[in-house]
């Protein structure tokens with residue numbers, strides 16, 4: 001295509017949100033048939049933008065080369081790559097730009113990475129589901145490759161040679177080896193900016209064997225700012241004239257303000273405003289706005305609220321556990337999710353060995369170290385927020401709904417997050433900040449939650465109750481499996497489980513056994529629940545993989561051999577009804593074998609020490625873990641070593657970041673299953689801070705974590721989640737090996753591990 | 757009486773600040789030094805760690821009126837003349853941070869450790885760093901980075 005084909009109907013807005021000045025970008029219709037979600041743009045001089053598009057075609061570009069929204073090269077040779085996704089510590093602000101830099105063929109040190117704001121033209125801007133890599137890997141390669149293609153084309157035109165004679169040595173230059181000529185990308189930027197965009201599907205991609213950026217250990221782009229304490233996080237936002245707010249909600253979920261002593265609070269030092277907030281999608285509560293965070297927090301001590309606690313006040317952890325017992329006792333309870341073969345007949349068959357156990361785990365909080373917060377500036381008809389959110393588009397919608405504004409009236413500035421783990425996929429704090437800022441038009445207001453607010457108003461990982469049974473044949477092979485899973489409904493008036501509390505009919509070992517019966521009973525409730533790192537999998541795998549280990553022991557076989565036998569021959573097992581990913585048993589067996597081998601599985605350990613293995617497939621990744629522990633006779637636990645084996649496809653983009661995710665998943669998995677429990681009484685959470693909801697400390701963390709990636713010829717997939725699900729059961733299995741005690745409920749710290 | 761604090765070698769006037777204000781909030785909201793982080797407000801997480809005359813302390817539970825005449829160092833005061841300290845450099849080279857929120861506090865505790873114990877063992881590190889929580893689980897890298905910095909001549 002050529003520039004005269006510019007379609008004026010597809011002009012971008014004149015002032016798109018974002019740090020990069022993108023005025024002067026003209027959208028080309030080159031992508032109409034391209035199939036890529038990411039639109040490509042060609043930059044033209046801003047003075048020509050005002051003119052008719054036809055005139056632009058004849059214009060002279062002003063230097064910067066920006067073939068799409070993600071790449072910009074100035075004539076001075078400055079290379080900027082846009083980081084489009086929210087960064088919560090998963091490393092995406094480094095890894096995704098590395099993909100682009102690779103195909104652009106520049107050295108990583110030549111690149112400056114700039115954080116984007118929410119901008120629908122940038123594609124999926126979500127930190128969740130370990131989706132950034134599988135969603136962006138191929139499209140981002142093409143973004144970089146398109147830019148490189150144009151720079152090479154510009155050099156070819158400049159030297160009147162064929163592009164095939166040119167190469168890029170990986171340092172932001174184009175080289176003509178035959179004549180010894182070379183030109184930097186900066187020198188070529190002006191000419192490249194004039195060229196029509198190629199069909200991104202036809203641009204050549206690098207041979208992975210030639211990768212120079214991907215596959216190298218690369219430090220996070222924000223590391224220097226982090227170690228020097230520069231403002232990066234949402235809570236670091238400071239705007240001129242900013243005030244600070246706290247928001248007091250009913251300790252009972254769903255409770256509402258009846259009355260509050262607002263006048264007394266308004267008279268307190270530093271307090272600028274106090275009011276009851278009542279806005280769509282925002283919890284009822286009292287906002288206190290003050291000159292500093294401390295004054296706002298301190299004013300809470302004098303606040304008296306009379307609450308209407310509502311129906312959830314009757315709910316408690318003990319009540320849910322009792323309801324689970326009742327459901328298990330009722331043969332008609334629940335809905336059958338899977339019924340392969342005839343489990344009842346199998347258990348009644350001659351020689352069958354029936355094993356049964358009940359597994360439970362508590363609610364969990366995300367406990368992001370940076371408490372929820374958001375800074376908002378309301379001006380009539382518009383809102384700007386600085387939000388540490390994993391889902392900025394949902395944040396925009398939540399804020400717009402709270403204020404009755406159209407979503408386009410809300411500008412979302414994306415800040416770094418002090419941890420996500422799924423908590424910040426829910427944007428309650430953004431909606432609250434919006435509703436509070438509306439009270440003070442023209443004044444930026446930062447809402448910060450206290451640690452207790454954060455712990456008591458989370459969207460919790462659901463507790464769960466599994467009644468598991470299995471049948472082994474006389475040779476010790478697993479024939480049948482049943483699970484009656486008691487879980488939580490998505491509210492009071494539905495029999496459907498919450499989306500983060502449901503058991504998938506295909507959950508392992510569903511699809512692997514001749515007899516499999518899976519039943520689910522959701523309990524009605526008013527507890528807020530949300531995704532917690534590897535939702536469903538990170539909880540359920542504790543029950544399933546621990547019980548599988550019990551079966552291995554009951555079979556008399558080595559646990560690894562037993563588990564590999566259940567996985568069976570390498571094959572691709574499609575999801576039931578085609579809904580979901582295919583399970584490649586060979587990939588799973590591969591990581592199980594790798595973890596076993598690297599851990600020295602089978603070699604003897606002293607008394608009181610033991611190894612446990614577990615595996616899980618989630619978020620498109622295959623992971624196996626071996627944990628090695630030592631337990632003193634008095635019951636003191638040391639995690640000596642953890643071996644991680646994972647298969648996430650053919651390319652690890654940033655090995656340093658990938659290993660950091662693995663190491664973090666191991667620590668998170670141990671921390672949560674060893675120490676943590678959110679308990680409810682009277683419809684409220686009892687824990688308030690790290691004293692009663694501990695995080696693992698450095699001295700308790702594994703002495704050694706080794707990560708091994710099994711590279712297989714499969715599309716690259718994400719690492720934020722798939723490694724955590726097998727960690728808790730691997731630890732439980734190791735504890736059994738070390739002490740003979742089987743852990744069937746969490747947290748482990750509630751159990752006596754002593755032995756003699 | 758106006759309160760003056762010595763922070764990172766400079767004198768800062770806090771005017772008529774409420775004397776019970778914790779140092780954390782004086783730094784963050786009065787002075788705009790936001791590198792020191794709020795994590796728990798109760799001395800439980802270490803995110804707010806600063807140095808008082810070189811000793812690591814939890815700024816979230818330190819009222820400012822107790823700090824007159826004390827030399828306060830925050831994470832912003834570690835690097836001198838744009839030069840990262842050996843620990844800061846090791847933190848970058850070892851790519852310690854995930855979210856990074858705890859790391860200012862980790863660095864302050866680690867800096868105090870090396871000042872006291874230039875060649876710490878793993879046990880020394882675990883003891884000195886046990887008050888600094890990392891939700892992201894970067895502990896193995898924290899140990900490595902401290903050893904790396906300690907090995908610098």
Ligand code: FES
Nearest residue numbers: 795796799802816
């Ligand atoms: S904020 Fe001070 S120790 Fe947690």
Ligand code: FES
Nearest residue numbers: 856858890891892
């Ligand atoms: S790096 Fe996130 S809390 Fe430590």
